[in-house]
Amino acid sequence: MALAGVSFEVKEGEALAILGANGAGKSTLLRILATLLVPTRGHARVAGHDTVQESRQVRRRLGYHSGTDHGFYARLTARENLLFFCQLNLLSSSAAAQRISQLAEQFQLGQALDRQVRTLSTGTVQRLSLARALLHRPSVLLLDEPTRSLDAIAAAEFRRFLKSEILRHGQTSLLFASHTLPEVELLADRVAVIHAGRLLACDTTSTLKLSTGASSLEEVFLRLTGHHAATSSGERVP
Secondary structure (H helix, E strand, C coil), rough: CCCCCCCCCCCCCCEEECCCCCCHHHHHHHHHCCCCCCCCCCCECCCCCCCCCCHHHHHHEEEEECCCCCCCCCCCCCHHHHHHHHHCCCCCHHHHHHHHHHHHHHHHHHHHCCCEECCHHHHHHHHHHHHCCCCCCCCCEEEEEECCCCHHHHHHHHHHHHHHHCCCCCCCCCEEEECCHHHHHHCCCCEEEEEECCEEEEEEEEHHHHCCCCCHHHHHHHHCCCCHHHHHHHCCCC
């Protein structure tokens, strides 16, 4: 999905959720910020660095996780994959071993660390990808559907971890796309609503409710994207 006129800023320590239907442009936006896609027009900056001209500096400062495209080496073990990404992020051997141990405990990866990635379940690979995004303690965290494929307990634990260990200190900026509205309301300081590649609104949940006359975040989304009338009249929303 092409993006058009999308402009916003995320402050240091702020959590911004991207809300939009499938194909709205959420993943495209995150991939541009992660230096995985080059914008054909406009520009993007992460931690003060241009994502095209200064892509190496950007990658050193951010952690990126995609719920659909993990990019692991399937024949290597989970530990070997994490060690490889530690080396890319210039962690020493001792620091890498310590950090992998910490994250393996946090994401319950202990028994999976020495198995080839191709033998792991979808949920385990998802947890491994989340751990990889946090290896170098990034100042900017980009998460594309972070709890996709996680069971209810693992998803709740990850949200608690983000809230208590990552966001509480106010030093990490979080930009995440999610279809889970309770997750958005729990984690986000502000919500950006994207539809058909365009940014429709970006504000706090309470301000969005007030400006749209909605009583819930779901209703905010439906009103902004033009689906409210259809649902009110009983028509099916795609």
